[in-house]
Amino acid sequence: MCAGARSKGAACVGGATRNKRVPRAVREQQMLDAGVRAFARSGYRNASMDDIAELAGVSKPLVYLYLNSKEDLFTACIRREAAALVTAVRAAVERDAPADRQLWSGLSGFFAHTAEHPDGWTLLHVQARTHGQPYAREVAAMRTEIVEFVTQLIAAAAREHAREAARARTLAGTEVSGLAHALVGAAESLADRAGDGRAGGPSAKEAAATLMNFAWAGLGNLLQGRGWAPERIG
Amino acid sequence: MCAGARSKGAACVGGATRNKRVPRAVREQQMLDAGVRAFARSGYRNASMDDIAELAGVSKPLVYLYLNSKEDLFTACIRREAAALVTAVRAAVERDAPADRQLWSGLSGFFAHTAEHPDGWTLLHVQARTHGQPYAREVAAMRTEIVEFVTQLIAAAAREHAREAARARTLAGTEVSGLAHALVGAAESLADRAGDGRAGGPSAKEAAATLMNFAWAGLGNLLQGRGWAPERIG
Numbered sequence: 001m002c003a004g005a006r007s008k009g010a011a012c013v014g015g016a017t018r019n020k021r022v023p024r025a026v027r028e029q030q031m032l033d034a035g036v037r038a039f040a041r042s043g044y045r046n047a048s049m050d051d052i053a054e055l056a057g058v059s060k061p062l063v064y065l066y067l068n069s070k071e072d073l074f075t076a077c078i079r080r081e082a083a084a085l086v087t088a089v090r091a092a093v094e095r096d097a098p099a100d101r102q103l104w105s106g107l108s109g110f111f112a113h114t115a116e117h118p119d120g121w122t123l124l125h126v127q128a129r130t131h132g133q134p135y136a137r138e139v140a141a142m143r144t145e146i147v148e149f150v151t152q153l154i155a156a157a158a159r160e161h162a163r164e165a166a167r168a169r170t171l172a173g174t175e176v177s178g179l180a181h182a183l184v185g186a187a188e189s190l191a192d193r194a195g196d197g198r199a200g201g202p203s204a205k206e207a208a209a210t211l212m213n214f215a216w217a218g219l220g221n222l223l224q225g226r227g228w229a230p231e232r233i234g
Numbered sequence: 235m236c237a238g239a240r241s242k243g244a245a246c247v248g249g250a251t252r253n254k255r256v257p258r259a260v261r262e263q264q265m266l267d268a269g270v271r272a273f274a275r276s277g278y279r280n281a282s283m284d285d286i287a288e289l290a291g292v293s294k295p296l297v298y299l300y301l302n303s304k305e306d307l308f309t310a311c312i313r314r315e316a317a318a319l320v321t322a323v324r325a326a327v328e329r330d331a332p333a334d335r336q337l338w339s340g341l342s343g344f345f346a347h348t349a350e351h352p353d354g355w356t357l358l359h360v361q362a363r364t365h366g367q368p369y370a371r372e373v374a375a376m377r378t379e380i381v382e383f384v385t386q387l388i389a390a391a392a393r394e395h396a397r398e399a400a401r402a403r404t405l406a407g408t409e410v411s412g413l414a415h416a417l418v419g420a421a422e423s424l425a426d427r428a429g430d431g432r433a434g435g436p437s438a439k440e441a442a443a444t445l446m447n448f449a450w451a452g453l454g455n456l457l458q459g460r461g462w463a464p465e466r467i468g
Contacts, residue, residue: 178424
């Protein structure tokens with residue numbers, strides 16, 4: 001029964017011949033879909049390769065053949081979800097728009113993506129950060145990339161404002177980096193809140209609007225040199 | 235050798251007689267100190283009760299006698315650190331001060347405490363959230379308490395501003411709650427950044443000032459009904 005498939009390489013494994021015409025790349029994505037879902041919902045340790053194979057509609061040996069081990073599958077899931085999130089945010093940003101519009105479009109993209117991919121978000125924000133260094137590093141790298149992206153956006157806006165106002169001083173680099181960290185942390189917190197799944201919770205659009213209001217009215221003032229009365233800091 | 239101690243109850247266990255005069259409450263705190271350090275630095279699974287006993291300067295049986303199991307020790311560590319953080323933030327807030335001053339004092343207290351207790355912060359923010367529900371619930375409860383506290387602070391400020399401006403409309407409850415989540419997420423992100431331990435990283439005071447500038451200049455505008463131009467939200 002499996003003889004015909006053998007010439008196609010790995011397609012005939014453990015009774016999965018009924019699916020032998022599905023290309024490997026497609027099959028792998030289905031396994032990753034199943035992995036993301038299982039890891040996010042059951043946790044890394046509790047999710048079994050049996051469950052994942054069943055969710056993907058393939059045999060367990062085929063999962064091992066394609067993705068080698070549970071560790072490698074977990075890594076592949078994290079990488080795919082991290083890349084998808086970064087890509088979604090970058091794609092959403094309206095380049096060449098005013099800084100506030102860029103920020104708004106990026107935030108909208110972030111909240112829309114995390115709302116549409118709640119398992120992916122849980123995988124990145126909870127599971128991946130807590131099962132040892134190789135996984136935590138993947139997520140830390142993604143987070144660093146997003147913080148860096150936001151830092152550049154704020155720095156560009158600060159330079160623009162300083163030029164318009166003919167002011168020499170712009171926000172210090174460490175302050176810009178701090179603001180970017182604050183903004184990313186605020187976005188993560190609101191994405192978690194939105195992902196709580198409680199009825200009547202805020203939509204992705206509302207979360208983006210709340211953070212935009214919070215961040216921009218604040219950043220907008222800072223960019224114009226109007227911080228919170230620092231002379232009162234005791 | 236142990237006979238004299240026996241009348242004092244549990245003080246003589248597994249060769250720990252040299253410490254028999256240390257009161258149980260003090261000894262327990264030393265075990266929790268050791269637990270927090272070990273769990274934060276090695277992770278829950280890798281931290282061994284042998285290491286923790288050695289760090290605490292007691293025998294392993296004494297740790298089991300006082301704290302029952304590794305699970306219970308972990309829970310006790312989380313509870314102690316969560317309570318300490320909430321207490322530090324509440325104690326730092328200058329009651330009856332203007333809203334901005336209250337927020338500033340609370341943020342200063344938060345960043346000072348997390349900077350002084352980096353292992354406690356790692357325990358709460360990383361370890362406790364990822365080893366199953368009982369632990370995650372402890373931290374979620376603490377976080378809910380802090381978010382609620384910040385929500386009340388913002389709501390009180392909003393009512394105050396609305397009264398001063400003789401405006402009927404104040405910020406909607408869901409928006410206030412969203413702002414509180416954003417603020418807490420931003421604070422967590424900056425606490426992690428400060429805890430990176432890189433030379434030249436921001437101090438607790440600088441982190442508090444960055445977030446205060448970011449949050450208050452934003453909140454201050456929102457409270458006066460000046461959000462980011464919402465009519466431009468596409």
